[in-house]
Amino acid sequence: MTVTLEQCAELLRDADRILILSHQYPDGDTLGSASGLCRALQKMGKRARCECADEIGPHYRYLYSGVEPDQFDPAFIMSVDVADSKLLGRLESAYAGKIRLAIDHHGSHVPFAEYEYVDSTAAAACEIIPTLLGLLGVEIDSQIANSLYTGITTDTGCFRYPNATPATYRTAADLMEKGADAAEINRVMFDTKSRARLEMERLAMDTMEFFEDGRVAMMEISCAMVEKTGALDSDLDGLSAIPRQIEGVLVGVTFRQRSDGGYKVSLRTQPPIDAAAICSHFGGGGHRGAAGCSFTVPLSEAKQQMLEVIRAELAIR
Amino acid sequence: MTVTLEQCAELLRDADRILILSHQYPDGDTLGSASGLCRALQKMGKRARCECADEIGPHYRYLYSGVEPDQFDPAFIMSVDVADSKLLGRLESAYAGKIRLAIDHHGSHVPFAEYEYVDSTAAAACEIIPTLLGLLGVEIDSQIANSLYTGITTDTGCFRYPNATPATYRTAADLMEKGADAAEINRVMFDTKSRARLEMERLAMDTMEFFEDGRVAMMEISCAMVEKTGALDSDLDGLSAIPRQIEGVLVGVTFRQRSDGGYKVSLRTQPPIDAAAICSHFGGGGHRGAAGCSFTVPLSEAKQQMLEVIRAELAIR
Numbered sequence: 001m002t003v004t005l006e007q008c009a010e011l012l013r014d015a016d017r018i019l020i021l022s023h024q025y026p027d028g029d030t031l032g033s034a035s036g037l038c039r040a041l042q043k044m045g046k047r048a049r050c051e052c053a054d055e056i057g058p059h060y061r062y063l064y065s066g067v068e069p070d071q072f073d074p075a076f077i078m079s080v081d082v083a084d085s086k087l088l089g090r091l092e093s094a095y096a097g098k099i100r101l102a103i104d105h106h107g108s109h110v111p112f113a114e115y116e117y118v119d120s121t122a123a124a125a126c127e128i129i130p131t132l133l134g135l136l137g138v139e140i141d142s143q144i145a146n147s148l149y150t151g152i153t154t155d156t157g158c159f160r161y162p163n164a165t166p167a168t169y170r171t172a173a174d175l176m177e178k179g180a181d182a183a184e185i186n187r188v189m190f191d192t193k194s195r196a197r198l199e200m201e202r203l204a205m206d207t208m209e210f211f212e213d214g215r216v217a218m219m220e221i222s223c224a225m226v227e228k229t230g231a232l233d234s235d236l237d238g239l240s241a242i243p244r245q246i247e248g249v250l251v252g253v254t255f256r257q258r259s260d261g262g263y264k265v266s267l268r269t270q271p272p273i274d275a276a277a278i279c280s281h282f283g284g285g286g287h288r289g290a291a292g293c294s295f296t297v298p299l300s301e302a303k304q305q306m307l308e309v310i311r312a313e314l315a316i317r
Numbered sequence: 318m319t320v321t322l323e324q325c326a327e328l329l330r331d332a333d334r335i336l337i338l339s340h341q342y343p344d345g346d347t348l349g350s351a352s353g354l355c356r357a358l359q360k361m362g363k364r365a366r367c368e369c370a371d372e373i374g375p376h377y378r379y380l381y382s383g384v385e386p387d388q389f390d391p392a393f394i395m396s397v398d399v400a401d402s403k404l405l406g407r408l409e410s411a412y413a414g415k416i417r418l419a420i421d422h423h424g425s426h427v428p429f430a431e432y433e434y435v436d437s438t439a440a441a442a443c444e445i446i447p448t449l450l451g452l453l454g455v456e457i458d459s460q461i462a463n464s465l466y467t468g469i470t471t472d473t474g475c476f477r478y479p480n481a482t483p484a485t486y487r488t489a490a491d492l493m494e495k496g497a498d499a500a501e502i503n504r505v506m507f508d509t510k511s512r513a514r515l516e517m518e519r520l521a522m523d524t525m526e527f528f529e530d531g532r533v534a535m536m537e538i539s540c541a542m543v544e545k546t547g548a549l550d551s552d553l554d555g556l557s558a559i560p561r562q563i564e565g566v567l568v569g570v571t572f573r574q575r576s577d578g579g580y581k582v583s584l585r586t587q588p589p590i591d592a593a594a595i596c597s598h599f600g601g602g603g604h605r606g607a608a609g610c611s612f613t614v615p616l617s618e619a620k621q622q623m624l625e626v627i628r629a630e631l632a633i634r
Contacts, residue, residue, distance in 0.1 A: 158475050158476060159475060159489075159503070160500065160507060162500035164500070165493070166490035166494050169487065169489050170487060170490050173483035173490075174483070176482070176483045177483050183481070186476070193564060195531070195563055195564065198522060198525070201522070202519060202522050205518070206519065214512070245508050245510050246515055247509055247512065
């Protein structure tokens with residue numbers, strides 16, 4: 001059932017031995033909201049710990065500073081920033097059906113918990129937690145503030161994306177006053193690249209091709225590049241944004257080679273071009289500005305097929 | 318003399334035929350504060366116009382939407398975001414000595430106007446103007462909001478830099494509520510690259526060399542690259558940030574070839590390395606994290622000399 005944030009506070013006030021679950025392939029928001037809430041519950045004298053299906057990347061470890069490691073048989077299981085129990089990854093089998101409370105901000109949230117609080121106007125789960133902590137009467141310290149600021153800035157691309165609202169900015173301002181080191185967090189999250197990432201950018205940009213008077217840009221990420229650079233998945237995050245960032249480009253296409261030789265396509269478009277409409281021709285989908293699909297044909301043919309559909313879409317806009 | 322913002326409002330209330338000056342090599346803040354204030358003064362029924370020594374780049378033109386073009390013999394001359402009358406460029410000779418009011422946020426501000434208002438706690442001149450408009454009783458419309466938001470986001474690197482304070486975030490939130498299209502402004506300012514810029518990044522990254530176990534990265538920007546790509550100065554902005562962005566790099570060095578064959582060096586460092594201290598060995602200077610100097614010797618020798626001083630600096634930290 002759907003509950004209010006006040007009811008979430010009541011549930012947590014009465015709870016102990018609390019297990020907080022994050023989603024697989026964890027990002028700053030699911031880890032920031034989990035670690036921030038966990039530390040706050042521990043400050044309330046409760047036993048609490050966090051769990052995630054996948055390993056936490058080194059640049060996210062600071063989120064857990066001040067979180068006391070604890071092991072216990074959980075009496076209250078909850079999730080943060082998890083839009084669907086499937087996204088619990090390998091933890092799903094163990095916990096699905098036993099989750100008491102889900103706190104999330106995804107409009108696409110599929111209910112799976114006994115109690116559900118979903119605010120899709122929030123840019124991040126970390127934008128919800130400060131209000132919850134206020135209701136719980138926990139003072140936000142600098143470590144909690146760092147965790148919550150991290151989720152807000154990573155989910156909004158450092159306040160760049162349309163999901164960042166005035167409320168988002170104000171919550172961030174409050175967290176900075178509680179001691180969040182915004183400049184350092186943003187330096188680590190947005191101004192730091194691994195050498196493998198730098199290499200990947202170079203190699204991928206070398207493959208950039210332009211079509212339709214520069215309105216379409218296509219880029220390739222091959223398995224050979226990944227092997228050559230030793231790039232991790234985290235080094236590939238956001239690479240597919242590059243083609244559309246180029247001035248005049250309305251449609252940016254990134255072909256990522258799969259180990260089986262097929263290609264996963266990421267499409268990024270500017271209005272009025274509909275990325276989902278284009279990908280739907282190939283059994284894919286997504287949003288207006290960002291969508292995806294797959295090809296099993298050779299790259300040259302995949303590009304041709306893609307380009308034909310893009311041409312048609314450009315023509316009707 | 319130094320005045321309060323209330324006194325600035327009084328001066329402007331009594332003024333007409335107001336000329337607002339921006340600094341040379343104009344950025345989002347000097348243009349955003351000038352255009353936002355100009356439009357507000359016009360809404361008050363006053364005659365006002367803006368002037369800048371240099372041409373305004375195409376991606377800044379939207380700042381002047383809603384500003385009525387006007388020509389008149391100015392009765393009140395003021396400047397915004399100008400730290401020193403020298404920075405008026407070719408306009409200095411015409412106006413220096415005649416400037417009634419200077420509104421600025423630079424700690425390094427050198428007084429040059431009859432009345433001076435400098436708030437060095439403001440991240441941008443555009444962070445000051447909303448309060449001024451409140452005192453003037455002008456309603457901030459969406460076009461004014463776009464101008465002022467632009468200066469705030471560009472001067473803070475999209476809220477990334479340490480100069481962005483909670484007050485900065487809250488002013489931005491207020492401007493979004495007045496209609497500033499934050500997502501679109503940030504897309505244009507931070508998510509758009511010219512093809513020449515993309516090419517420059519590729520070519521420059523191809524020259525990246527690492528020293529001292531990856532703690533030092535050196536990159537080159539040659540005249541040939543600029544010629545090959547047809548890059549404008551605006552396409553080169555911020556390129557020198559790339560070497561230091563690489564994980565593990567404490568000292569990022571960019572050698573930019575001058576037309577006379579010499580090299581202009583931009584140094585970017587992470588704490589505790591002092592960029593200004595390193596550059597001072599070569600007659601240059603700057604800040605702890607960003608400094609510059611010049612070389613007339615061949616590149617290979619310049620690199621050697623630079624590296625020796627950097628090694629010494631790394632050794633004592």
